Amino acid sequence: MDDKDALVAALMKKLTREKRARELAEKQLEQYSLDIYNTNTELQSSLLKAERNQTELKFLNDISSEISSDTSINELFNKTLSLISTFMESKYGYYIHVLDGEKKLSGQIAPPDCDGSHASALYRQLSSFLDIDVKNVSHRWLINVFEHEEFPDIHWLLSTAVSIKENEALWLVVPYHQDILDEEYLYVLDTARAQLKTGLNRRINEAKILTRNRVLQETIANLESARKQLIQSEKMASLGQLAAGVAHEINNPIGFIQSNLQTLKEYTKDLHTYSDKIGSAIAENTADDGFHQSLKKKLDIDYIFDDVGDLIDSNLQGIERVSEIVLGLKTFTHGGNEKEFISVKINEVIEQSLKIAWNSIKYDYTLNNELTELPAIQGNPGQLQQVFINLFVNAIQAMPEGGTLSITEERLSNAFIINVTDTGMGMDEKTLNQLFTPFYTTKPVGEGTGLGLSISYAILEAHNVEVNVRSEVDKGTTFSLKFLLDSGA
Amino acid sequence: MKGVVFVQFADFIEENFGLLFWDQVLEVVDPPSGGAYTTVGTYPDEEFLSLLSHICEVKQLDSGDAQVMFGRWLFEKLHAIAPPGNKAQGDPFAFLRRVQDVIHVEVKKLNQDAILPEFRFISETDTCMTMEYISPRHLNRFCEGLILGLGDYMSQPLEVVHKQSILNGDPASIFDVIKKG
Structure with missing residues (x-):
């Protein structure tokens, strides 16, 4: 009986222990459940964060692609504005060119259902609200609270600018619709802004290089033309030096041509006399071979006939010589x-x-x-x-x-x-x-x-x-x- | 030490010495947990060691022999709750390697705080594997029991020879696991 009582007592105690163990196990289970719940919550938030990081990365990547593309400054800013508006889930966006204090709206984003007047009204509001100027260029994004009864869905204005020159800057303004603006977005936007600035500088430098290249090409063309002129001048100068020598060279043949012509003129006179005298003798009927031979001898007609051929040959040679020199000069001076x-x-x-x-x-x-x-x-x-x-x-x-x-x-x-x-x-x-x-x-x-x-x-x-x-x-x-x-x- | 060891230990004592004896042990030792063990809990090593040492004292058992007995009995229980894919089959030496390379790694993933022994395999022939047992708990004989339980389960009688033991002042604990018969 004692054994039985003892056994019952032991069993009762075992039961108590088992109950206690079950309670402990349940508690542990609850803790596990809580842990799992917490882990799940953390996972979900990590997933959201990862998704957001992905969106941010995609946004920055898209900006980078634009920056490194060959688009013009205007296209670059319009594209970037569109990317930022999409990223910030904004219905609007404005790209403003400021030159010498003059503002010019160079691009805008407006909802597809908007007839344009709404977006223009917003532009008027924000341009009087913000100090859009060349002096006011910060290296970060500026955040302004925005409250206007006409635009109840806009709570913030995000704006930034980059300078091109002392008197010229480009502004981007993006209205933001959420109540709360997450700081992380601003880091991402600052990164985008830095990239934009790099892209802008690159384009400005490229434009400068293009201008310099054009100036260099003009200089080269000028030099080339100066060189041509110089060659021609030098040719003329050499020609001047040569002129005296050439004149002498031409003078020589001209001298003997002149002398030959003089002789030929004398010969012509003699030939005239010869002809006249023979004519008169025939008219007077006194012409005979003796007279003829004596006249020929007297006027040296045989010699004249011999010499005329030589003189004409000599003159022809002289003229040939002159024309050769003239031809040479022509080739030389021809530009x-x-x-x-x-x-x-x-x-x-x-x-x-x-x-x-x-x-x-x-x-x-x-x-x-x-x-x-x-x-x-x-x-x-x-x-x-x-x-x-x-x-x-x-x-x-x-x-x-x-x-x-x-x-x-x-x-x-x-x-x-x-x-x-x-x-x-x-x-x-x-x-x-x-x-x-x-x-x-x-x-x-x-x-x-x-x-x-x-x-x-x-x-x-x-x-x-x-x-x-x-x-x-x-x-x-x-x-x-x-x-x-x-x-x- | 994981709760599963305590729960099984209670069963082992009840099975061998009866509920009344286990009840008396708890009464005398009065462990902080009160003996209300659950498999999902973790309990101090000292609680196990004080229970074991009291039982050995009452039953006049060698503590090492008791550890071997419990380990040998426990193997099959632990094996039963092991996830599929980690069952012992084929060669016992291969399973021992698997315990070190796979099972302990998986346990560590689930229980980062778990203190697990490390096996370093020094040499292996067809019939003898020399391995080092590294554990801050130094439950060399308990490990021997588990290895013998593995042999029982695979119908391959095994013998464990303690060539060196930190408990005897050696620099390391080294076993020869020998296939018998």
């Missing part, structure tokens, strides 16, 4: 279009150049022209002639005591070289270094322009011709011009 390259026989160019410079050469100098027939090249004959005349004249001027001007050639597989060598005073290193410098001259003031060789160099460069100069003081100078055969110049 032409330097870009127009034609097939040029360099031997002919050198012949023409020698003719023009011949007067200077023929008395005191020996010409040693060893050129054989060279292949044709592409080039401008007038310009090349200018180069060779310049080289020949320089060579002669380097040999005031007389000497030898040699023109020789070297053949390479893809090029040929023409060497113009004088036996003159040569040049020191200083002069050599400055040889192609514009306006550098060793000649007395008033004689050289200092442009000859620099222009020659420019011409040769345009022809893809390599120039090499070797010089030794008191020995002479050699200019080597290397013409490439496949230059295509």
Whole structure:
């Protein structure tokens, strides 16, 4: 019986323990439920936050895409305004251009059902409400409480501006409809604003670079035209130097042509006398062979007939000589279009150049022209002639005591070289270094322009011709011009 | 220590020594929980150790042997409540590895505060696995019991040889688990 009682008592206690354990377990369960509920709530809020972050990221990403696109400043601001209005779930948005205190509405967002008058009325209200000006540009978004009976659904005005110049700024104004404005939105908007500013600066810089490029291109065009003028002036200056020599050169044939003509005039008189006397003798019937022979001998008619042919030949040669010189001068002075390259026989160019410079050469100098027939090249004959005349004249001027001007050639597989060598005073290193410098001259003031060789160099460069100069003081100078055969110049 | 161990321990004592004995044990030891254990609760280790030590004293049992007995009995109970996919099948050594690599990891996910033993496997042949048992509780013999219970469940008699034990002043606790027969 005692055992039974003890067992019952133990069972009762076990029951109490079990009850207690169940209560504890239930409590624990409730705690678990609460924990789960809390966890769920947290999860939901995290999800909402994640969704919002996603929206914010998408918004910033869209802004970035706009910033990095090639749209104009106006398009950029209109697009950004539209993105911000969508992001802030605003029905309105305004993009205002401020220049010298003048406000101009450059873009606006309005609800699709709005006839425009409502949006315009709101613009009037907010533009008197906000201090939209170039002075009032902050680096953040400005937030103003907005209360107006006509627009009961607008509680805030968000505005920001970026400066373009001291007197010019662009404003964005977005009305906000919610009662409470979350601070986080402002961080996102500030980021968007910073991006917008970067995009604007980039566009302004690009515009500046474009302007600079245009100015540079104009400068280049001006320089090009100045260069052309310079070449022409130099040509004229060289021509001036040559004029005296050329005049002499032309004078010579003209002199002997004149003298020949004088002689021919005398001969004509004699021939007239001869004819008259024979006519009279025939009329008087006194003409016989004796008379005729004696008259011929007296008037030297046989000699006249011989000499007339020689004189006419000599005159024709003289005239030929003059017209050759004139032709050479014409080629030389012809401005032409330097870009127009034609097939040029360099031997002919050198012949023409020698003719023009011949007067200077023929008395005191020996010409040693060893050129054989060279292949044709592409080039401008007038310009090349200018180069060779310049080289020949320089060579002669380097040999005031007389000497030898040699023109020789070297053949390479893809090029040929023409060497113009004088036996003159040569040049020191200083002069050599400055040889192609514009306006550098060793000649007395008033004689050289200092442009000859620099222009020659420019011409040769345009022809893809390599120039090499070797010089030794008191020995002479050699200019080597290397013409490439496949230059295509 | 998780409540499930206490609940099962109460059942084990009742099953082996009767309800009256368990009632008396609680009466004498008077644990803070009052013996009202639930599987969802967690109770101090000391409560388990004082209950165990009192029982050994009354029944004149070696504490280590008692731990082996309880562990061996407990394995099947714990195994029954283990989620599907974590059941013991195939090789017992493979299951031991699975306890360390999968089951303990899963338990930790559900109960971040759970104190779990760590197994480090030193070597393994077809019949012998040498492993280190690392636990701040140092329930080496209880672990032995659970391993023997695993052998019972898989019908593969196992023997656990304690080659080293922190409880004996060794630097680590190292077991040889040997397949018998």
